[in-house]
Amino acid sequence: MEDNSLKILGSCAALPSLKMNQSAYALNMNSKTFLIDCGENTQQSLRHYCVNHSRMNHIFISHLHGDHCFGLIGLISTLDLLGRRSDITIHSHKGLEEAMRPQLDFFCNYLHFKVLFETFSPFTSEIIYENDKIEVSSIPLKHSIPTSGFLFREKPHRRHLRADKAKFYNIPIEQYKFILNGDDYVTPDGMIVPNSNLTLPPSPQKSFAYLSDTAYNEKVVDKIKGVDILFHESTFLEKDRVRAKQTFHSTASDAAKIASLAEAKKLVIGHFSARYRDRKSFLEEAKPIFENTFLGNDGNEFTF
Amino acid sequence: MEDNSLKILGSCAALPSLKMNQSAYALNMNSKTFLIDCGENTQQSLRHYCVNHSRMNHIFISHLHGDHCFGLIGLISTLDLLGRRSDITIHSHKGLEEAMRPQLDFFCNYLHFKVLFETFSPFTSEIIYENDKIEVSSIPLKHSIPTSGFLFREKPHRRHLRADKAKFYNIPIEQYKFILNGDDYVTPDGMIVPNSNLTLPPSPQKSFAYLSDTAYNEKVVDKIKGVDILFHESTFLEKDRVRAKQTFHSTASDAAKIASLAEAKKLVIGHFSARYRDRKSFLEEAKPIFENTFLGNDGNEFTF
Numbered sequence: 015m016e017d018n019s020l021k022i023l024g025s026c027a028a029l030p031s032l033k034m035n036q037s038a039y040a041l042n043m044n045s046k047t048f049l050i051d052c053g054e055n056t057q058q059s060l061r062h063y064c065v066n067h068s069r070m071n072h073i074f075i076s077h078l079h080g081d082h083c084f085g086l087i088g089l090i091s092t093l094d095l096l097g098r099r100s101d102i103t104i105h106s107h108k109g110l111e112e113a114m115r116p117q118l119d120f121f122c123n124y125l126h127f128k129v130l131f132e133t134f135s136p137f138t139s140e141i142i143y144e145n146d147k148i149e150v151s152s153i154p155l156k157h158s159i160p161t162s163g164f165l166f167r168e169k170p171h172r173r174h175l176r177a178d179k180a181k182f183y184n185i186p187i188e189q190y191k192f193i194l195n196g197d198d199y200v201t202p203d204g205m206i207v208p209n210s211n212l213t214l215p216p217s218p219q220k221s222f223a224y225l226s227d228t229a230y231n232e233k234v235v236d237k238i239k240g241v242d243i244l245f246h247e248s249t250f251l252e253k254d255r256v257r258a259k260q261t262f263h264s265t266a267s268d269a270a271k272i273a274s275l276a277e278a279k280k281l282v283i284g285h286f287s288a289r290y291r292d293r294k295s296f297l298e299e300a301k302p303i304f305e306n307t308f309l310g311n312d313g314n315e316f317t318f
Numbered sequence: 319m320e321d322n323s324l325k326i327l328g329s330c331a332a333l334p335s336l337k338m339n340q341s342a343y344a345l346n347m348n349s350k351t352f353l354i355d356c357g358e359n360t361q362q363s364l365r366h367y368c369v370n371h372s373r374m375n376h377i378f379i380s381h382l383h384g385d386h387c388f389g390l391i392g393l394i395s396t397l398d399l400l401g402r403r404s405d406i407t408i409h410s411h412k413g414l415e416e417a418m419r420p421q422l423d424f425f426c427n428y429l430h431f432k433v434l435f436e437t438f439s440p441f442t443s444e445i446i447y448e449n450d451k452i453e454v455s456s457i458p459l460k461h462s463i464p465t466s467g468f469l470f471r472e473k474p475h476r477r478h479l480r481a482d483k484a485k486f487y488n489i490p491i492e493q494y495k496f497i498l499n500g501d502d503y504v505t506p507d508g509m510i511v512p513n514s515n516l517t518l519p520p521s522p523q524k525s526f527a528y529l530s531d532t533a534y535n536e537k538v539v540d541k542i543k544g545v546d547i548l549f550h551e552s553t554f555l556e557k558d559r560v561r562a563k564q565t566f567h568s569t570a571s572d573a574a575k576i577a578s579l580a581e582a583k584k585l586v587i588g589h590f591s592a593r594y595r596d597r598k599s600f601l602e603e604a605k606p607i608f609e610n611t612f613l614g615n616d617g618n619e620f621t622f
Contacts, residue, residue, distance in 0.1 A: 028399055032366050054392040055359045062336050080425040084392045088358040091384045095332055113424040120417040121384040 015065050017042050018220055019317040020243055022284060022310045023059035027249050027263075028081050029288040030054065034312040036081040037285060039245065040065045041222060043166055044147040049073040050164060050224050056085035057092045063313050067093065072143060074150065075106035076226060077136070077161035083110065087117050094125050101128040105142055105150075107160055108133045136160030139237060144169075153237050155228035157262045163225040165238055173213035183207060220318055223278075226285050229259065230268040235275045242318035244273050245310060248283035248296055266296040270303035280318065284310030319369050321346050322524055323621040324547055326588060326614045327363035331553045331567075332385050333592040334358065338616040340385040341589060343549065344369045345526060347470055348451040353377040354468060354528050360389035361396045367617050371397065376447060378454065379410035380530060381440070381465035387414065391421050398429050405432040409446055409454075411464055412437045440464030443541060448473075457541050459532035461566045467529040469542055477517035487511055524622055527582075530589050533563065534572040539579045546622035548577050549614060552587035552600055570600040574607035584622065588614030 015021050019042050024035030036053025040060065047070040049056070060067055075083050086104065093102070104110065111131035118129060134142040134152050137160070143150040146169075153163035172194040180190070185199055193199055199207045223238040226247035238244060246269035250258040258265050264272075266283055273281035281304050283296055290296070293309055300307040308316065319325050323346050328339030340357025344364065351374040353360070364371055379387050390408065397406070408414065415435035422433060438446040438456050441464070447454040450473075457467035476498040484494070489503055497503055503511045527542040530551035542548060550573035554562040562569050568576075570587055577585035585608050587600055594600075597613055604611040612620065 029396060030362055032362065054389070055362065058334055058336065058359065078424070080392065080395045084395070084425075085358070087384065088388045091388070092333060109424060113420050116420050117417050120413060121382070121388075 015040065015042055015047075015063070015315060016317055017045055019315050020222060020245065020282065021063055021065055022282075022312055022314045023056055023063060023065070024051075024053045025284045025286055025309075025311050026053075026081075027285050027287045028079075031288055035059050036084075037076075037226065038085065039224065040070075041166060043220070043222070044145075044168065045069065046071070046145070046148075048150075048166070051076055051082040051226070052085040052089060053081050054084040054088070057089040059312065060089075063315075068098075071100060071102055073102065073104045074143075074164050074224075075104060075110060076155075076163065076224070077157060077159055078107060078109050078113075079159065079227070082227075086114065087121065090118070090125070090129055091122055094122065094127065099126050101130055103130040103132055105132045105134060107136050107162070134162070136162050151237070153223070153225065153234055155225060155234070156231040157227045157229065161227055163223065163228065163234065165221065165223045165241070167221040168219040170219060171216035173209070173216050175213055179207075179212045183212075185212075222318065223276075225272070227263060229262040230264055230271070232272070232275065235272060238276045238278065241276060241278050243280045243282060243316055244276060244278035245282045245284065246272055247285035248300070249285050249287045251290065251295055251299055254287075254289075266299035266307075267303060270300035270307060273304040273307070278304075279306065280316065281307040282310040282314075282316055283307060319344065319346055319351075319367070319619065320621055321349055323619050324526060324549065324586065325367055325369060326586075326616055326618045327360055327367060327369070328355075328357045329588045329590055329613075329615050330357075330385075331589050331591045332383075335592055339363050340388075341380075341530065342389060343528065344374075345470060347524070347526070348472065349373065350375070350449070350452075352454075352470070355380055355386040355530070356389040356393060357385050358388040358392070361393045363616065364393075367619075372402075375404060375406055377406065377408045378447075378468050378528075379408060379414060380459075380467065380528070381461060381463055382411060382413050382417075383463065383531070386531075390418065391425065394422070394429070394433055395426055398426065398431065403430050405434055407434040407436055409436045409438060411440050411466070438466070440466050455541070457527070457529065457538055459529060459538070460535040461531045461533065465531055467527060467532065467538065469525065469527045469545070471525040472523040474523060475520035477513070477520050479517055483511075483516045487516075489516075526622065527580075529576070531567060533566040534568055534575070536576070536579065539576060542580045542582065545580060545582050547584045547586060547620055548580060548582035549586045549588065550576055551589035552604070553589050553591045555594065555599055555603055558591075558593075570603035570611075571607060574604035574611060577608040577611070582608075583610065584620065585611040586614040586618075586620055587611060 023038035037051040038056040039050040155161040249263035327342035341355040342360040343354040553567035
């Protein structure tokens with residue numbers, strides 16, 4: 015799996031199909047792997063699709079429906095068997111630890127690492143995790159139970175130093191870090207070279223948004239503006255709009271509309287209901303609204 | 319799946335492989351389906367191998383290691399989505415309900431059927447379930463935690479009435495049930511026709527024994543004498559006998575020896591460690607000791 019990529023580990027909604035699993039997604043970003051949701055059998059998908067879990071220390075659970083977290087206990091148990099020794103943190107709404115702890119205590123009391131639970135509110139948008147390079151924000155969604163989406167975004171990069179200018183002004187190496195942080199350069203004879211002459215604008219911040227499960231909800235648009243990849247659930251087709259509304263899910267058209275409003279660069283749709291045998295119809299419905307749409311089937315990988 | 323047959327739903331030991339699951343077995347016997355153990359992803363195996371779960375009302379868990387029961391919560395959740403309305407009983411040692419109940423209450427509080435837990439002792443051999451046609455007995459095994467095997471055996475059949483004799487003696491139909499229960503027949507003129515002249519011996523009682531997980535243990539032999547199919551775990555090969563002993567598991571040779579001592583009609587081996595890529599070696603090791611040995615790979619079906 016490449017860096018800065020999304021791998022689909024499970025593309026099914028509540029019912030798994032014969033060959034595809036319930037919700038689970040691996041995100042590689044800045045050399046770290048994050049697991050998003052963890053339906054049953056995620057451990058096999060991780061292996062099947064060659065996701066290296068040694069750098070996977072954080073799991074994000076969008077909401078507490080079983081098809082998004084029943085794979086946690088098996089995964090944790092197997093990681094231990096495979097020799098894991100570093101702690102793992104599960105980020106979720108309140109309730110997951112209480113439901114899982116008796117199982118963990120009973121079946122996994124031998125673990126060689128800690129399973130830590132970090133909770134966040136489903137009702138606000140907040141930074142729920144950060145490291146030196148990225149931050150993860152929660153996004154309240156509109157589902158039958160409290161549910162959060164996630165925005166993974168790189169922190170702002172520094173400007174790029176122009177090698178030609180550094181050479182031209184003979185800038186000492188120890189000055190580089192100040193220039194990269196925005197300082198002007200003062201030559202030994204007192205001339206001020208403005209930072210804008212020495213540097214190029216920083217690289218754009220890569221970003222990935224995960225919105226599942228949710229009904230159509232324009233409130234999310236401002237939070238994910240210009241995202242590189244938007245994953246948006248698309249449980250139903252328009253012909254089943256009534257069912258989508260009843261169950262607080264989206265259609266392929268809904269997903270495409272949100273991608274369009276958010277000016278996303280790429281839309282990946284998934285969380286498909288088992289009632290549809292042929293998933294091409296999802297694309298046929300979404301593409302007229304948002305051309306750059308892709309099916310997020312198990313095993314598919316998207317780079318950004 | 320045929321009646322009176324065993325279908326392998328998961329042939330792996332602690333670690334699932336890419337295409338094979340952890341322990342789970344469907345047994346069809348006298349038009350009922352029983353699930354034995356329920357590793358993660360059993361719900362997909364049931365569907366993949368076309369096991370009709372509408373007549374599956376009893377699940378037997380051999381011991382409380384996760385690879386034998388982590389599939390329960392997902393299976394229960396899915397059965398409800400598929401419209402199940404009849405209760406399901408899980409037979410296990412004490413502890414499973416306490417570990418699972420918080421999860422069931424949290425994730426499955428909407429169920430349209432009851433999940434009942436029946437416990438039995440791992441230290442004695444006792445009848446833990448019966449219906450009008452079969453009974454299931456527990457068999458204490460020798461593993462790292464308390465573990466039970468199961469013997470499924472038909473109840474004794476009645477003798478068969480000989481149609482030729484019934485016609486010859488012009489026996490009234492209402493007398494048949496008494497003769498089938500062993501009575502002699504008294505003709506209208508007072509002649510006694512002994513039951514042995516009127517009937518043929520009953521059909522043999524079909525039986526299936528499940529012994530997993532266990533170290534080599536000759537104490538089980540008397541309890542499974544003459545069984546039609548013996549499933550015996552075979553986690554290791556002889557070359558890893560030290561590891562087998564340390565972990566209270568069996569080798570293929572161990573399984574074959576037990577089958578031979580028990581005069582089983584057929585031996586199915588399974589619960590294979592993930593360390594072996596080629597399972598033929600298990601057969602090569604077992605067959606010289608017990609010729610009628612078969613590999614219990616996922617999807618294999620054995621009739622009896």
